[in-house]
Amino acid sequence: MKLSFSPEDEAFRREVADWLKENLRGEFEQLKFRGGPGDEHMFAEERQRWEQKLAEGGWTCVGWPKEHGGRGCSIEQQVIFHEEYARAGAPGRVGHIGEGLAGPTIIAFGSEAQQKKYLPGILAGTELWCQGYSEPGAGSDLANVKTRARFDEAKGKWILNGQKVWTSLAQESDYCFVIARTDPESKGHKGLGFFLVSMHQPGIEVRGIQQITGTSEFNEVFFDDAECDAEDIVGQPGDGWKVAMGLLGFERGVSTLGQQMQFQNELNEIVRIAKENGAAQNPAIRQRIAQAHTELKIMRYNSMRMLSGQSGSDGSLQKEALIYKLFWATWHRSLGELAMDVLGPESQILEAAPYELSRLQSMYLFVRSDTIYGGTNEIQRNIIAERGLGMPREPRPA
Amino acid sequence: MQFAFTEEQQMIRDTAEQFLAEVSTSEAIRSAMETELGYQPELWQRICGELYWQAIHIPEAYGGMGLGQVELAAMLEQMGRYLLCSPFFSTVCLGANALMVAGTEAQKEKYLPRICEGLTATLAYTGISAARGGGRWGADAVEAIAERDGDEFILNGTLRFVPDGASAELLIVAARAAGTSGEAGISLFVVPAESPGIERKLLPTMDQTRKQAEIVLSDLRLPADTLMGAEGDAWPQLQKILQLATVAQAAEQMGGAQQSLDLAVEYSKERAQFGRPIAGFQAIKHKAADMMTRTEVARSAVYYAACVAEEAVEGGELAGELGEAASIAKAYCSDAYFQNAGDALQIHGGVGFTWEYDVHLHLKRAKASEHFLGSGDYHRERVAQLLLD
Ligand SMILES: Cc1cc2nc3c(=O)[nH]c(=O)nc-3n(C[C@H](O)[C@H](O)[C@H](O)COP(=O)(O)OP(=O)(O)OC[C@H]3O[C@@H](n4cnc5c(N)ncnc54)[C@H](O)[C@@H]3O)c2cc1C
Numbered sequence: 155m156k157l158s159f160s161p162e163d164e165a166f167r168r169e170v171a172d173w174l175k176e177n178l179r180g181e182f183e184q185l186k187f188r189g190g191p192g193d194e195h196m197f198a199e200e201r202q203r204w205e206q207k208l209a210e211g212g213w214t215c216v217g218w219p220k221e222h223g224g225r226g227c228s229i230e231q232q233v234i235f236h237e238e239y240a241r242a243g244a245p246g247r248v249g250h251i252g253e254g255l256a257g258p259t260i261i262a263f264g265s266e267a268q269q270k271k272y273l274p275g276i277l278a279g280t281e282l283w284c285q286g287y288s289e290p291g292a293g294s295d296l297a298n299v300k301t302r303a304r305f306d307e308a309k310g311k312w313i314l315n316g317q318k319v320w321t322s323l324a325q326e327s328d329y330c331f332v333i334a335r336t337d338p339e340s341k342g343h344k345g346l347g348f349f350l351v352s353m354h355q356p357g358i359e360v361r362g363i364q365q366i367t368g369t370s371e372f373n374e375v376f377f378d379d380a381e382c383d384a385e386d387i388v389g390q391p392g393d394g395w396k397v398a399m400g401l402l403g404f405e406r407g408v409s410t411l412g413q414q415m416q417f418q419n420e421l422n423e424i425v426r427i428a429k430e431n432g433a434a435q436n437p438a439i440r441q442r443i444a445q446a447h448t449e450l451k452i453m454r455y456n457s458m459r460m461l462s463g464q465s466g467s468d469g470s471l472q473k474e475a476l477i478y479k480l481f482w483a484t485w486h487r488s489l490g491e492l493a494m495d496v497l498g499p500e501s502q503i504l505e506a507a508p509y510e511l512s513r514l515q516s517m518y519l520f521v522r523s524d525t526i527y528g529g530t531n532e533i534q535r536n537i538i539a540e541r542g543l544g545m546p547r548e549p550r551p552a
Numbered sequence: 553m554q555f556a557f558t559e560e561q562q563m564i565r566d567t568a569e570q571f572l573a574e575v576s577t578s579e580a581i582r583s584a585m586e587t588e589l590g591y592q593p594e595l596w597q598r599i600c601g602e603l604y605w606q607a608i609h610i611p612e613a614y615g616g617m618g619l620g621q622v623e624l625a626a627m628l629e630q631m632g633r634y635l636l637c638s639p640f641f642s643t644v645c646l647g648a649n650a651l652m653v654a655g656t657e658a659q660k661e662k663y664l665p666r667i668c669e670g671l672t673a674t675l676a677y678t679g680i681s682a683a684r685g686g687g688r689w690g691a692d693a694v695e696a697i698a699e700r701d702g703d704e705f706i707l708n709g710t711l712r713f714v715p716d717g718a719s720a721e722l723l724i725v726a727a728r729a730a731g732t733s734g735e736a737g738i739s740l741f742v743v744p745a746e747s748p749g750i751e752r753k754l755l756p757t758m759d760q761t762r763k764q765a766e767i768v769l770s771d772l773r774l775p776a777d778t779l780m781g782a783e784g785d786a787w788p789q790l791q792k793i794l795q796l797a798t799v800a801q802a803a804e805q806m807g808g809a810q811q812s813l814d815l816a817v818e819y820s821k822e823r824a825q826f827g828r829p830i831a832g833f834q835a836i837k838h839k840a841a842d843m844m845t846r847t848e849v850a851r852s853a854v855y856y857a858a859c860v861a862e863e864a865v866e867g868g869e870l871a872g873e874l875g876e877a878a879s880i881a882k883a884y885c886s887d888a889y890f891q892n893a894g895d896a897l898q899i900h901g902g903v904g905f906t907w908e909y910d911v912h913l914h915l916k917r918a919k920a921s922e923h924f925l926g927s928g929d930y931h932r933e934r935v936a937q938l939l940l941d
Contacts, residue, residue, distance in 0.1 A: 163553075449884070455555070455853060456849060459852050462553065473844070477849070480845055539838065539844075542844055
């Protein structure tokens, strides 16, 4: 075991930090610490320009292989990049779904034509993506999707009908990756396809859903004879589940350390307030702040373990990766509560009418979703018990 | 950065696991814990003679194996898991560490090779006031008085909660100059336990797998060459010894948390109710998932702290983090072990409440280890001081 980074990596760290210092100013100054959880709708245009600024410097998709236009950074360097990014207070990435999910999937499972067509827009920060998985009847039970894709021989296109829900940032997005049923007779995870669909077409309607914060980051997306080119299915009809599950593997991993640096920024803010308003003298609050700090530190060590270890050759997750989502989501949710309890009654007074929340207030509300999206805590516990401990699987209807 | 075991470390861990699974069985634990000594001398001799574990991190110059804190933690994890009844923790994590951190060259040359040969040792530093306020484990717990008398020292006082204090052959004793308080005036001494002026009394303990003693010093007369480190100025050294021991204790706790989980999962797969294994009930699955989460988080905390401890010993760049890393590990592991042991008991139902099943041994060790070197609350308050004061 060895904890320190190599001198080359430390040089890389300085390079990232210098670039950010040099560029995160002027028109971008106002974006510092913005666009995080609960704040994702803010400064959408300015943040997209920032995305392009990053692209000019070669700082988008740093972990993608060079042959696909990425920077080909090692795991250590990706970690460093994400840490420095968050440390500098650089804004939430509008392109994260494309860079972190759509792109890696297209690289792993897509055709050469799809790679040529879609990767450059993600790299340049000009094209944004959203994730079309959940439906009214398919939440935790994702395999229950009902949206249908039928191939129209005359048009030579796939025609999609159905409804997605909770689709984050659909209103800003240029493309959506969608799982839909290609075999209308099929059930469960068989007979699904994985589609790359343009959001700019008459067959698609996006309706914002007002959420707990009063804002609308997620949406309903209706597909009414929406079209998708014949070559824009990833893999074969029937491969959709395999591709979708492969993608879930990309959701964890190196960005976790950057996320933790954001958590650290939030905790620092809470500590600052606690010292200022005297909450830091309250023994119960002291315990909770220390607990939050303790667990955030360990979260980092856990990620270091996750990144140092090898996954099983069958793609199975290591134990520390299996527990990761449950741990951080639960931690973050209690950080929200802690923020309010440190603020005391002042936590209940808004910045302005009708419903303008401070950063910590919107964090507090938004973190309630951390234990829901990306597999709820209960689903995580099922997975840990079944895959990590070999306990019996949940009964499934025949 | 490589935060994973090397092949050699993995081998040490695996060897320890295999050996302990074989020798530290339920029957072996029980027959050892019922004795006053608290361990089977034959097993300790086997460990010292065949496996050489007691020498693991003692430098080669003193006859040891010269391995580091990570290897030590890997071994302690397995000892905590199999509840090994032995003087390993007191001898290696308290005694040997104390000599290595604070001993003079002459003391190291005299005692470390003997520890490598199987001499047992422990650290006695806490007075009765260690129990005040729910537990005090810092400098303020040092109560014994050391007075200089020409070339000699005269020690008086009562030391309590001393692990293996009644059986250890060598004592490292902390005492303070009369009239001093806090971090000032503290000295450390190394003394054979059978010296005149030392009276030792075994304290009956709820956790029978690790013995504790009260030691009364009555005009214990010590020559100057028993003094370790600087007279009256040994707190920084004692603090470091305690921090290393705290990491070691957390490593054992993490192993215990793992074993509590394993026992519970195994039992849940065997026990059927309502026509199916109770492992299939979601209430049980989710409890087990939480137990596994705690265990893995505890493991990350322990190995990070062990890496920091290694740097603290070797003088690496993270050396200054030792206090924080130790408190983080001990705070998390204390709570994780006790919760896991408690959940394991619940998952066992009625049999979990029996003397026959091993779950209660873990429940008891968990609480005992929590209240040695500071509970979760105690260490969180230390972290809070670093952050907030
Ligand atoms: C802020 C936010 C953003 C999102 N963004 C996207 C997005 O961009 N794209 C997208 O496709 N989806 C998105 N989602 C949807 C998210 O993935 C789903 O909400 C999630 O999978 C849960 O599904 P559900 O809401 O239908 O809840 P349900 O599945 O109905 O769950 C309701 C409750 O039942 C529990 N439950 C369900 N099944 C079980 C079981 N087997 N055992 C025990 N308990 C169970 C759940 O844990 C939960 O507590 C987003 C959600 C949120 C909150």
